[in-house]
Amino acid sequence: MDRNKRPIIDTVRGLVPATGSLLRTMGTVFMHGFRKRETVSYPEQPVYLPPRYRGRIILTRDPDGEERCVACNLCAVACPVDCISLQKDEADDGRWYPSFFRINFSRCIFCGMCEEACPTSAIQLTPDFEMGEYDRQQLVYEKEDLLIDGSGKDHDYHFYKVAGMAIAGKDKGQAKDEDTPEDVRTLLP
Amino acid sequence: MSWWTPQVTAIFWGLFQALVILLGVVLLGAVLTVVERRFLGLWQDRYGPNRVGPFGTLQLVADMLKIFFKEDWIPPFASRGLFLLAPILAFASLLLSFLIIPITPGWGVADMHIGLLFFFALAGINVYSVLLGGWASGNKYALLGALRASAQTLSYEVFMGLSLMGVVAMAGSFNMRDIVAAQENLWFIIPQFFGFITFLFAGVAVTHRHPFDQPEAEQELADGYHIEYSGMKFGMFFIGEYVGMVLVSALIVTLFFGGWHGPLLPPFVWFALKTSGFLLLFMLLRASLPRPRYDRVMSFGWKICLPLTLINLLATGAVMLWVGA
Numbered sequence: 001m002d003r004n005k006r007p008i009i010d011t012v013r014g015l016v017p018a019t020g021s022l023l024r025t026m027g028t029v030f031m032h033g034f035r036k037r038e039t040v041s042y043p044e045q046p047v048y049l050p051p052r053y054r055g056r057i058i059l060t061r062d063p064d065g066e067e068r069c070v071a072c073n074l075c076a077v078a079c080p081v082d083c084i085s086l087q088k089d090e091a092d093d094g095r096w097y098p099s100f101f102r103i104n105f106s107r108c109i110f111c112g113m114c115e116e117a118c119p120t121s122a123i124q125l126t127p128d129f130e131m132g133e134y135d136r137q138q139l140v141y142e143k144e145d146l147l148i149d150g151s152g153k154d155h156d157y158h159f160y161k162v163a164g165m166a167i168a169g170k171d172k173g174q175a176k177d178e179d180t181p182e183d184v185r186t187l188l189p
Numbered sequence: 190m191s192w193w194t195p196q197v198t199a200i201f202w203g204l205f206q207a208l209v210i211l212l213g214v215v216l217l218g219a220v221l222t223v224v225e226r227r228f229l230g231l232w233q234d235r236y237g238p239n240r241v242g243p244f245g246t247l248q249l250v251a252d253m254l255k256i257f258f259k260e261d262w263i264p265p266f267a268s269r270g271l272f273l274l275a276p277i278l279a280f281a282s283l284l285l286s287f288l289i290i291p292i293t294p295g296w297g298v299a300d301m302h303i304g305l306l307f308f309f310a311l312a313g314i315n316v317y318s319v320l321l322g323g324w325a326s327g328n329k330y331a332l333l334g335a336l337r338a339s340a341q342t343l344s345y346e347v348f349m350g351l352s353l354m355g356v357v358a359m360a361g362s363f364n365m366r367d368i369v370a371a372q373e374n375l376w377f378i379i380p381q382f383f384g385f386i387t388f389l390f391a392g393v394a395v396t397h398r399h400p401f402d403q404p405e406a407e408q409e410l411a412d413g414y415h416i417e418y419s420g421m422k423f424g425m426f427f428i429g430e431y432v433g434m435v436l437v438s439a440l441i442v443t444l445f446f447g448g449w450h451g452p453l454l455p456p457f458v459w460f461a462l463k464t465s466g467f468l469l470l471f472m473l474l475r476a477s478l479p480r481p482r483y484d485r486v487m488s489f490g491w492k493i494c495l496p497l498t499l500i501n502l503l504a505t506g507a508v509m510l511w512v513g514a
Contacts, residue, residue: 011492011493015493022478025477025478026473026474026477026478028477029232029473029476029477030232030473030477032231032232032233032234033228033231033232035234036234037230037231037234037235037236038234038235039234039235039236041236
């Protein structure tokens with residue numbers, strides 16, 4: 001039958017399921033009043049952050065308690081917003097270290113690319129976001145603000161123990177799994 | 190003190206009642222702004238404002254302080270007189286309608302024989318607040334909102350009046366106290382069910398509450414007719430909306446749910462309980478129903494509600510004649 005010939009009947013027919021739908025919606029919404037609330041009342045109720053959460057950036061130390069950072073600048077290069085700034089220096093024992101290391105957290109977007117770029121597991125992101133400050137300048141963290149006493153997520157890694165770089169007390173060839181360097185003169189014809 | 194006659198006592202008692210009811214209604218309107226947010230939170234599985242004071246009870250004080258100290262700005266392109274008049278009208282017109290609501294047998298501001306007609310008149314004036322506000326703002330969104338509001342209110346007031354004529358016919362009076370008295374044995378919700386339904390729609394539409402809030406649709410019109418208002422002028426529009434909500438709830442209770450009638454509990458408690466039930470329904474409507482398209486609101490009003498009220502009125506008249514004969 002042609003629908004347009006019975007407008008009144010069709011209207012009434014359409015109204016019944018529509019009314020039912022509206023009432024059911026209202027009932028569902030009303031029953032939500034008896035459900036548990038999803039809100040986490042944050043400052044009182046601690047919020048769970050997964051271990052890999054990308055929050056406040058730290059500088060870690062190797063298992064011997066020495067700075068891991070070798071001031072290679074890879075983090076500063078990887079940083080998309082250029083918020084890392086550092087200067088290389090060399091200690092008396094031959095180790096490289098940053099004479100200053102500065103992260104401007106008012107620029108940082110917590111993308112974690114510095115952590116990915118770091119060859120020595122020195123720079124790491126932590127599950128902490130409570131960094132609010134009233135003064136913008138307070139968001140610029142210096143090396144002493146960033147450096148922690150522990151080794152962060154990577155406990156056993158020790159760059160100078162596996163790398164072929166000579167420092168005081170460890171010559172070339174003495175690193176873990178490293179062969180003694182070939183004396184090129186023995187290869188001469 | 191020869192001038193202190195019983196008439197003077199009556200005048201002062203009446204003034205006192207009027208003041209108490211006025212303050213009560215305005216305060217209730219203000220409290221509702223917070224209560225509604227709490228209930229919306231409850232129904233959306235969240236908390237709502239719960240920080241200021243125990244369970245957020247002092248949120249109202251915070252909101253009031255904030256709105257009093259806001260810059261009260263009148264745009265240079267607005268037409269000043271009308272711009273100032275609109276919020277006053279919005280606030281006063283619906284508030285004045287409380288004159289006719291009988292709260293308990295002893296309480297109520299005025300006992301007028303025109304009763305309901307007074308409410309219709311003021312609901313008609315209430316359109317001007319939106320219309321003038323939207324026009325005087327000199328803003329296209331405000332004007333669009335005002336256009337929608339006036340068209341919507343005009344269409345819905347047509348059958349708002351008609352939907353209550355069944356009640357008036359059954360009670361035989363426009364006086365609200367007579368209407369309440371006529372419901373002593375049977376609430377009008379049962380014989381006048383369709384009148385109740387259509388009046389509920391009309392009431393929601395006249396107060397611009399969800400889902401008939403097209404005039405102030407945030408998403409489409411950026412708050413519609415009161416977009417240019419700030420500070421306490423916006424506050425008056427805002428509180429006026431909640432006063433309208435209280436008014437329509439109280440009217441529904443008085444006209445269809447027997448007013449203060451009810452067993453055991455004192456009359457005022459019954460009146461308050463029923464009214465708060467409808468206030469809750471208003472909030473639930475807002476929490477659950479989406480906003481229909483504007484043309485559908487109009488066609489729903491004209492094509493469904495208006496015929497329904499006319500049929501209801503005809504049937505009421507026919508039954509009354511048949512029973513009376």
